[in-house]
Amino acid sequence: MNEILKGLIDKLDREKKLPHGEWVTLFDGFTDEEREYAASVARKIADEKYGKKIYIRGIVEFSNYCKNDCLYCGIRRSNRNAQRYRLTDDEILACCDEGYETGFRTFVLQSGEDPAYTTDRLVEIVRRIKAAHPDCAVTLSLGELEREDLARLREAGADRYLLRHETATKCHYEQLHPDFMSFEHRMKCLQDLKELGYQTGTGMMIGAPFANSDTLASDLEFLCEFKPHMVGTGPFLPHKDTPFRDEPKGSYELTLFVLSLVRIMLPNVLLPATTALGTIRPNGREQGVLHGANVIMPNLSPTAVRKKYMLYDNKICTEDSTTECRFCLQRRMESIGYEIEITRGDYCDD
Numbered sequence: 385m386n387e388i389l390k391g392l393i394d395k396l397d398r399e400k401k402l403p404h405g406e407w408v409t410l411f412d413g414f415t416d417e418e419r420e421y422a423a424s425v426a427r428k429i430a431d432e433k434y435g436k437k438i439y440i441r442g443i444v445e446f447s448n449y450c451k452n453d454c455l456y457c458g459i460r461r462s463n464r465n466a467q468r469y470r471l472t473d474d475e476i477l478a479c480c481d482e483g484y485e486t487g488f489r490t491f492v493l494q495s496g497e498d499p500a501y502t503t504d505r506l507v508e509i510v511r512r513i514k515a516a517h518p519d520c521a522v523t524l525s526l527g528e529l530e531r532e533d534l535a536r537l538r539e540a541g542a543d544r545y546l547l548r549h550e551t552a553t554k555c556h557y558e559q560l561h562p563d564f565m566s567f568e569h570r571m572k573c574l575q576d577l578k579e580l581g582y583q584t585g586t587g588m589m590i591g592a593p594f595a596n597s598d599t600l601a602s603d604l605e606f607l608c609e610f611k612p613h614m615v616g617t618g619p620f621l622p623h624k625d626t627p628f629r630d631e632p633k634g635s636y637e638l639t640l641f642v643l644s645l646v647r648i649m650l651p652n653v654l655l656p657a658t659t660a661l662g663t664i665r666p667n668g669r670e671q672g673v674l675h676g677a678n679v680i681m682p683n684l685s686p687t688a689v690r691k692k693y694m695l696y697d698n699k700i701c702t703e704d705s706t707t708e709c710r711f712c713l714q715r716r717m718e719s720i721g722y723e724i725e726i727t728r729g730d731y732c733d734d
């Protein structure tokens with residue numbers, strides 16, 4: 385093992401931060417050996433904080449309409465090949481009910497940025513879920529909203545919010561998004577979420593076009609400073625109907641290494657082994673857990689619409705039902721010595 389890189393991993397473990405240049409050194413220099421070393425440090429921390437328990441969150445992908453046009457995303461508004469759908473309020477509720485029966489205690493409502501779901505309507509949906517399942521957490525993942533709307537949703541009972549920053553480098557953000565989207569607005573939104581008392585999740589894709597060790601170092605520095613409760617990160621995967629169709633996938637090994645470094649830097653963080661990680665490798669999510677992840681977020685959407693929520697090509701679990709995914713995951717976790725925990729799985733502070 386490279387002693388300098390090992391030294392940097394140990395330093396991160398002690399000091400919970402690194403200067404920019406040392407992040408770059410790690411990303412440029414690591415091999416399987418340093419990745420496995422980081423995984424062992426990360427897994428030890430995760431085991432101390434969360435034991436051998438993996439939290440599950442059920443995602444309801446309730447609409448794939450989106451007013452945005454992110455260059456990497458399969459449901460961007462200029463993709464004319466996407467078959468658009470919206471679930472009714474009753475259908476969303478029914479997904480949560482089915483999820484509850486199968487053991488989910490967190491529901492993640494996720495969609496494109498779809499103005500058809502007004503704040504009034506979303507407030508009503510959140511209220512209904514909380515009334516039907518008072519022992520459950522509701523997480524929103526609806527893209528950027530104004531502070532006033534976020535405040536109303538929080539009052540209605542929403543507990544958590546996921547909004548990936550995507551990249552902490554403004555000029556990189558602009559390479560991944562259309563002109564009408566703004567880096568500052570996204571960052572403002574993240575700040576609002578924290579101030580409003582949401583358990584806040586952020587994150588980035590690994591190996592997106594124009595990303596490099598320098599932008600990734602800035603992402604880790606941003607995470608260090610922002611201190612999110614959750615960090616969602618998976619490899620970039622191209623989608624055939626986007627401008628990035630011919631761009632290479634992000635690196636699987638780098639994604640795993642980043643998961644471990646995030647766990648070491650933010651010991652209590654809720655860290656999902658993402659669907660994108662399970663898509664790039666058949667046992668990617670198991671490896672994610674072995675690299676320090678402690679959350680899995682399968683889909684609760686009706687099987688009929690799953691194929692339509694295609695952010696990238698070949699997304700897994702689009703043929704499977706809620707129950708199939710639930711038990712598939714249980715087997716997968718048991719195969720590596722972990723078990724699924726049926727609780728809300730809130731952020732633990734100690």
Ligand code: 5AD
Pocket residue numbers: 456457458548550588589618619620621622623660695696
């Ligand atoms: N590859 C990987 N991840 C993607 N996302 C969107 N498009 C892709 C893609 N092509 C991620 C973004 C977004 C989250 C919901 O999915 O990071 O925030």
Ligand code: FES
Pocket residue numbers: 682700701704708709710712713
């Ligand atoms: Fe969906 Fe395995 S988790 S089929």
